[in-house]
Amino acid sequence: MMKHKKTHLVVFSVALATLLALAALVAKTGHGQSALSSKASTGQPAESGLQPTAAIRERRVAPAASTPAPDATSDGSATLFSAAASRNSALKFELDWAFGGKQQRGWYIYEPLISRLIETDRDSATGGFASALARWQKATALPSSGVLDDQTLYQMVSAWQGARLKDKTYARPDQLMVAPTSDFYDTSRPDELRQVEHETYAAYKRMIAAAVADPSLNLRHTAAGELAPEEKFLKIVSAFRPREYQEQLRRQSPNSGRAGLAVNSPHFTGRALDLYVGGEPVETKDANRAVQVQTSVYRWLVRNADRFGFRPYYYEPWHWEYVGASATAAK
Numbered sequence: 001m002m003k004h005k006k007t008h009l010v011v012f013s014v015a016l017a018t019l020l021a022l023a024a025l026v027a028k029t030g031h032g033q034s035a036l037s038s039k040a041s042t043g044q045p046a047e048s049g050l051q052p053t054a055a056i057r058e059r060r061v062a063p064a065a066s067t068p069a070p071d072a073t074s075d076g077s078a079t080l081f082s083a084a085a086s087r088n089s090a091l092k093f094e095l096d097w098a099f100g101g102k103q104q105r106g107w108y109i110y111e112p113l114i115s116r117l118i119e120t121d122r123d124s125a126t127g128g129f130a131s132a133l134a135r136w137q138k139a140t141a142l143p144s145s146g147v148l149d150d151q152t153l154y155q156m157v158s159a160w161q162g163a164r165l166k167d168k169t170y171a172r173p174d175q176l177m178v179a180p181t182s183d184f185y186d187t188s189r190p191d192e193l194r195q196v197e198h199e200t201y202a203a204y205k206r207m208i209a210a211a212v213a214d215p216s217l218n219l220r221h222t223a224a225g226e227l228a229p230e231e232k233f234l235k236i237v238s239a240f241r242p243r244e245y246q247e248q249l250r251r252q253s254p255n256s257g258r259a260g261l262a263v264n265s266p267h268f269t270g271r272a273l274d275l276y277v278g279g280e281p282v283e284t285k286d287a288n289r290a291v292q293v294q295t296s297v298y299r300w301l302v303r304n305a306d307r308f309g310f311r312p313y314y315y316e317p318w319h320w321e322y323v324g325a326s327a328t329a330a331k
């Protein structure tokens with residue numbers, strides 16, 4: 001696509017040059033700009049189980065010239081997968097793809113989830129990462145190129161989306177409890193907006209206790225092991241949403257990230273929690289999500305939330321859904 005653009009620009013510049021000597025220079029200075037890079041995140045795919053757009057409109061990524069043995073695990077794999085590694089370094093920021101009808105660019109925001117999924121702690125620019133990716137590709141019946149192309153990314157999105165809450169039944173009053181204000185990011189939240197499904201709340205508290213006990217997170221806490229009043233990380237931003245409240249959000253700002261909310265929101269179940277993971281609490285702009293996924297708290301959630309029955313909504317770093325302990329045991 002870039003190549004195409006460049007070609008057009010060169011032709012354009014030459015044409016201009018014949019007419020106006022200076023115009024060619026002007027055209028050249030503007031040449032590096034891509035209309036795609038800044039646009040990706042204004043809107044927001046809703047929180048419902050949206051699948052990635054089936055039609056792949058973007059340029060396809062050609063498979064690596066020589067496909068190495070996908071099960072190569074030794075240090076030699078770093079060499080075998082070096083071509084894939086350099087492709088990945090570029091695609092990380094440049095891959096064009098779509099989600100929820102929105103154009104997306106790169107997969108750097110999802111790197112922690114990707115690493116978790118393909119079970120590697122190697123940097124995405126390494127052959128080791130490409131090797132781990134090739135193993136995962138093989139296991140999911142994809143060409144095991146070690147290149148994280150659009151086809152691979154869509155497969156990953158399907159895996160994440162498929163692991164989410166299936167039953168979106170609206171919570172009955174007896175399934176809900178009112179959590180104390182001290183658990184919330186905004187302590188002024190009224191009772192009706194602090195409702196959480198019972199089991200979800202218990203699992204959340206177990207997860208918080210584990211996070212507080214992990215010295216690497218350095219969370220401020222009380223003597224009883226609760227998050228301290230001044231600690232923001234992992235506090236609940238939003239839990240159960242009554243239908244009327246969801247409607248109100250939607251009316252207030254129909255196009256904002258906050259209220260581009262699904263008609264059938266998982267928040268209706270009382271089992272979805274928006275947790276504070278850094279940055280603007282619930283803002284889907286790429287720049288904000290890029291900040292959030294760098295925090296130690298988010299990275300901890302990616303590695304540990306599953307143990308407590310929580311699954312991510314990959315697109316919103318703050319949104320976690322309680323799928324239950326039984327689902328976790330299967331993993």
Ligand SMILES: [Zn+2]
Pocket residue numbers: 047238267272273274318319320
């Ligand atoms: Zn949410």
